[in-house]
Amino acid sequence: MKPEEIIPEVIKRLSKGEALSTKEIADEYGVIPSSFNDKFRPIREKFYKHFIAHDKSSGKWTRIEPLFLEKMLLTPEETVVLTALIRNTSMCGTALSSTVKEIVENYVKRTKSSVFKQDVLEKINDDLEIVFAQLKYAIEERNKIKFTYNEQAIIFYPYKIINLEYYWYILGYEEYSEYWMEIEKKPEKSNKVKTFTIAKIKSLEVLNERYKYDFSKTNTELKNAMNAFFSVDDDSDTIELLVVHWLEDYIVRAPYFSGWYKTDEEVFVKDTKQDKAVKYFVYEVKSSNKYFADIIPTILKYMPNIRVRNNEKLVGKIFDSIKIFTEAHT
Structure with a gap:
């Protein structure tokens, strides 16, 4: 095996508290000691300098901080590959060596951004x-x-x-x-x-x-989740919603509405202010909360451009929410 293939496992073992000498690692995995050190030291220097140390008295690699991998977003496999790229910056020619380094640094940064997706409403300290x-x-x-x-x-x-x-x-x-x-x-x-x-x-x-x-049922329900009130344990109800025609383009494009299913049906609702009929598309939406708390906030946000069809229980819950809000501000 190449040293790069066994280094991720060695890092995981060190994180869990094992102390391993280069000779022990070489004997167990069948690699050349000098070859292991040649590949391992740059990885440790770039990514694990504050977590892995070499004890000169025992000649073993040891952890500085217990379970340090739990606190890192990059996996050991990723750090090995990234270090290999840094070691071989000239693989695409001298003119592109700086680009290789830049790609590595960008990958490290994007690891955080892909996990966090920083938003103005919630900062990650x-x-x-x-x-x-x-x-x-x-x-x-x-x-x-x-x-x-x-x-x-x-x-x-x-x-x-x-x-x-x-x-x-x-x-x-x-x-x-x-x-x-x-x-x-x-x-x-x-x-x-x-x-x-x-x-x-x-x-x-x-x-x-x-x-x-087994989270297979969870995966199915998660597709319909619009807020934290969705429930996996409760049975889902199918809600029919009427969406005004000009709002449809936004619903189609926004990932927020990915669980909404558009039917082939269209209805026309009379607009009393304009004294004409307005076209609405019919959508089927799953609600897994017995109080409809996973769908009501969205309806309130876009009303009257989103309407409920043939569900008096849901309409009653919406009226209750409006009533509570009105009483609190009058």
């Missing part, structure tokens, strides 16, 4: 960046995590980091919650697929225990 890295690590390794949320301890199976309405959430399976035990007096396992606001997570710890869970 240094502490929150570490939380993102821990979550990313736990998702990739399928490790359980433990954290505090609203002063309650949670045991969680992290599945995906998602962005809904400009805020970041972690989606997964809640195995245990102090809320259910102490407040609701329910069984120890809450057994629910849930979302938690990442910015509110405290004392996050990646547990040394892997989980098994």
